[in-house]
Amino acid sequence: MGPGLFDTGNNRKICVDVMRNYNIPKHKLIELYILMSKIRMTELKIEELYPNEEMKTPVHLCVGQEAIAAAISANLNKDDYCISNHRGHGHYIAKGGDLKAMIAELYCKETGCSKGRGGSMHLVDLRVGLLGSSSIVGGGIPIAVGVALAVNMRHEKRVSVVFFGDAATEEGIFYESVNFAVLKKLPVVFICENNFYSVLSHQKARQAFDNIYNRLEGCGIPGYRVDGCDAVDAYNTAKSCIQNARNGKGPSLIEARAYRWRGHAGPGSDYHLGARPKKDLDDWIRKCPLKKLKNFMLKNKIVTDRKLDLIETPLKKEVEDAFRFAQKSPLPNKEEISKYLYC
Amino acid sequence: MPWTKILLERQGNPLEVEVAGSGSRKIKYAEAIREAFDQALDTDKRVFIMGQGVDDPQGMFGATLNLHKKYGRERVFDTPLSENALTGIALGAALAGMRPIYAHNRPDFLLLAMDQIVNHASKWSYMFAGHTKVPLVIWCVIGRGWGSAAQHSQALQGLFMHVPGLKLVMPSTPYDAKGLMITAIADENPVIIIEHRWNFMQEGYVPSRLYSIPFGKGIVRKTGNDVTIVGASYIILEAIKAAKKLEEEGISAEVIDLRTLKPLDEDVILNSVKKTGRLVIVDTGWKTGGVTAEISALVAEKGFGYLKAPIKRLASPDVPTPASYALEEAFYKNERDIVDLVNQFF
Numbered sequence: 001m002g003p004g005l006f007d008t009g010n011n012r013k014i015c016v017d018v019m020r021n022y023n024i025p026k027h028k029l030i031e032l033y034i035l036m037s038k039i040r041m042t043e044l045k046i047e048e049l050y051p052n053e054e055m056k057t058p059v060h061l062c063v064g065q066e067a068i069a070a071a072i073s074a075n076l077n078k079d080d081y082c083i084s085n086h087r088g089h090g091h092y093i094a095k096g097g098d099l100k101a102m103i104a105e106l107y108c109k110e111t112g113c114s115k116g117r118g119g120s121m122h123l124v125d126l127r128v129g130l131l132g133s134s135s136i137v138g139g140g141i142p143i144a145v146g147v148a149l150a151v152n153m154r155h156e157k158r159v160s161v162v163f164f165g166d167a168a169t170e171e172g173i174f175y176e177s178v179n180f181a182v183l184k185k186l187p188v189v190f191i192c193e194n195n196f197y198s199v200l201s202h203q204k205a206r207q208a209f210d211n212i213y214n215r216l217e218g219c220g221i222p223g224y225r226v227d228g229c230d231a232v233d234a235y236n237t238a239k240s241c242i243q244n245a246r247n248g249k250g251p252s253l254i255e256a257r258a259y260r261w262r263g264h265a266g267p268g269s270d271y272h273l274g275a276r277p278k279k280d281l282d283d284w285i286r287k288c289p290l291k292k293l294k295n296f297m298l299k300n301k302i303v304t305d306r307k308l309d310l311i312e313t314p315l316k317k318e319v320e321d322a323f324r325f326a327q328k329s330p331l332p333n334k335e336e337i338s339k340y341l342y343c
Numbered sequence: 344m345p346w347t348k349i350l351l352e353r354q355g356n357p358l359e360v361e362v363a364g365s366g367s368r369k370i371k372y373a374e375a376i377r378e379a380f381d382q383a384l385d386t387d388k389r390v391f392i393m394g395q396g397v398d399d400p401q402g403m404f405g406a407t408l409n410l411h412k413k414y415g416r417e418r419v420f421d422t423p424l425s426e427n428a429l430t431g432i433a434l435g436a437a438l439a440g441m442r443p444i445y446a447h448n449r450p451d452f453l454l455l456a457m458d459q460i461v462n463h464a465s466k467w468s469y470m471f472a473g474h475t476k477v478p479l480v481i482w483c484v485i486g487r488g489w490g491s492a493a494q495h496s497q498a499l500q501g502l503f504m505h506v507p508g509l510k511l512v513m514p515s516t517p518y519d520a521k522g523l524m525i526t527a528i529a530d531e532n533p534v535i536i537i538e539h540r541w542n543f544m545q546e547g548y549v550p551s552r553l554y555s556i557p558f559g560k561g562i563v564r565k566t567g568n569d570v571t572i573v574g575a576s577y578i579i580l581e582a583i584k585a586a587k588k589l590e591e592e593g594i595s596a597e598v599i600d601l602r603t604l605k606p607l608d609e610d611v612i613l614n615s616v617k618k619t620g621r622l623v624i625v626d627t628g629w630k631t632g633g634v635t636a637e638i639s640a641l642v643a644e645k646g647f648g649y650l651k652a653p654i655k656r657l658a659s660p661d662v663p664t665p666a667s668y669a670l671e672e673a674f675y676k677n678e679r680d681i682v683d684l685v686n687q688f689f
Contacts (some may be wrong), residue, residue, distance in 0.1 A: 124471040139459070180423055
């Protein structure tokens with residue numbers, strides 16, 4: 001999927017090759033880079049070790065989409081809430097979820113964040129407001145709205161965000177949830193990560209118009225389209241949406257466009273299947289969100305190569321430690337199969 | 344109503360104590376539920392009630408009547424008809440520490456919310472290893488009669504009984520309706536309460552204080568030695584009337600009201616069957632794969648040796664509810680059907 005194939009004449013040019021000089025504090029740029037690098041490294045490590053068949057759970061890698069989770073989370077407080085989906089590793093990491101517990105969950109171990117009951121698609125970390133994730137497309141959307149309702153009822157200043165894919169906007173529950181969120185003016189931000197594919201079905205085969213960001217304007221929700229490969233673009237839009245939610249101005253919707261470099265599930269690309277052209281993948285890889293941010297920071301002398309090394313080296317170690325921890329952890333006890341069915 | 348008196352006479356401890364003690368007075372079924380809501384709202388700021396029509400002048404058959412005036416529309420509010428999303432919204436609010444009650448006029452509408460009930464609410468605790476709690480109550484009322492027909496009278500307890508992670512409550516008396524509601528609101532798990540519209544015709548003695556009835560504990564409504572009749576909700580009222588008729592014929596029937604189908608009180612069923620050797624299972628739902636099938640399997644597995652005769656089941660025929668009152672008569676089971684079925688044993 002190249003940018004020209006499904007063009008829209010919308011309010012924002014997608015996938016600009018040169019990042020504009022946005023107004024963003026330096027420390028936020030570095031934060032974005034750290035979060036995105038950590039996600040990328042983790043996903044690549046999962047991919048590297050997945051063939052060993054020790055992670056016996058489907059993994060949905062978000063390589064190529066890292067900027068979106070990072071941009072949102074860089075605007076959230078620790079006690080803000082997040083609901084994720086099946087492709088949720090990035091959301092979990094960006095929000096500050098415990099990496100060891102996540103990798104242990106992928107290894108289906110008792111030390112996993114969901115103690116081996118959830119697997120890759122069901123990550124949770126209450127310490128940082130991650131209340132869980134749904135692998136039913138669109139299923140998490142109302143849950144985030146309900147969280148926002150609770151926030152409002154308690155007169156708190158928290159924000160609830162939910163990540164979902166382009167196909168989730170085809171579910172009736174998307175409309176139902178947005179309608180209610182607007183009706184009650186709830187502090188929720190809907191984040192649609194449009195990677196153009198539901199498994200191997202292109203958006204064009206599923207939606208008459210390429211207008212996710214403003215499709216529900218009639219419901220009264222402001223919608224914004226951002227370049228999901230441009231961390232700063234996504235960051236700035238997320239910032240205003242999250243601020244509005246926090247300040248009682250109600251919900252908003254962000255459509256962030258990026259490409260899923262890997263197949264729907266598991267390691268490796270899927271262009272060999274013939275549904276997604278190799279050329280599209282190559283185009284999007286050229287627009288790599290991580291490389292773009294890195295080049296921007298180097299060019300603007302925000303970081304040096306040495307500084308990047310200082311960022312990346314401990315991250316690598318953290319990721320490796322998490323895998324070692326997971327590998328060495330015990331499996332759940334068979335006698336405890338019914339544990340946690342009820343609280 | 345005649346069976347109200349029977350209930351009071353036969354029911355044993357809790358109700359008799361309440362009748363004898365102070366603070367109990369005769370109120371309508373809907374008032375009992377409303378009192379549970381009222382006291383829960385008053386006691387716990389996290390409790391709120393939502394649902395289409397909860398704040399209208401009919402107030403869910405009276406069960407939520409005017410509560411919005413007392414607690415404000417922030418805590419008792421009308422909703423869009425988006426049943427699936429609203430169930431997810433209630434779930435989300437529960438995850439974030441509230442104690443929502445989502446009220447529906449009919450269980451039929453829960454079918455629109457099966458994704459959030461079955462895929463989400465029932466599994467959230469398990470999928471996330473108990474890190475998150477789901478103190479959510481879904482309340483609905485089975486309709487019956489006046490040609491309500493196929494989509495406004497379904498008794499879907501069998502569907503929900505099938506799903507791990509849910510609790511399923513089916514009260515039959517005003518006393519139980521209040522006490523079980525309080526337990527449901529206090530529970531940390533998703534609870535579905537299926538009321539029956541015809542239960543609402545009752546009045547009964549209900550304590551004015553806040554009290555709760557434990558889940559998973561059935562109650563012997565009438566003791567007997569010859570046959571066990573077991574079920575829950577409205578059909579129990581028919582069973583008690585049937586038992587009285589049978590008594591006149593010299594057959595001593597024991598009537599067990601399960602109160603909750605999930606958790607299910609296996610002991611109260613098995614102990615009774617051990618005594619009587621004969622079992623009739625009654626339910627307002629469909630026969631195939633339903634409540635009567637499940638209880639039948641339970642007794643076949645764990646109490647086969649007690650049985651003097653094959654188990655008998657009385658449930659709705661496996662067809663959608665017809666509209667015509669002529670056909671409704673054939674669809675709905677009552678006291679007479681129970682008497683006839685029991686008589687086949689002797």
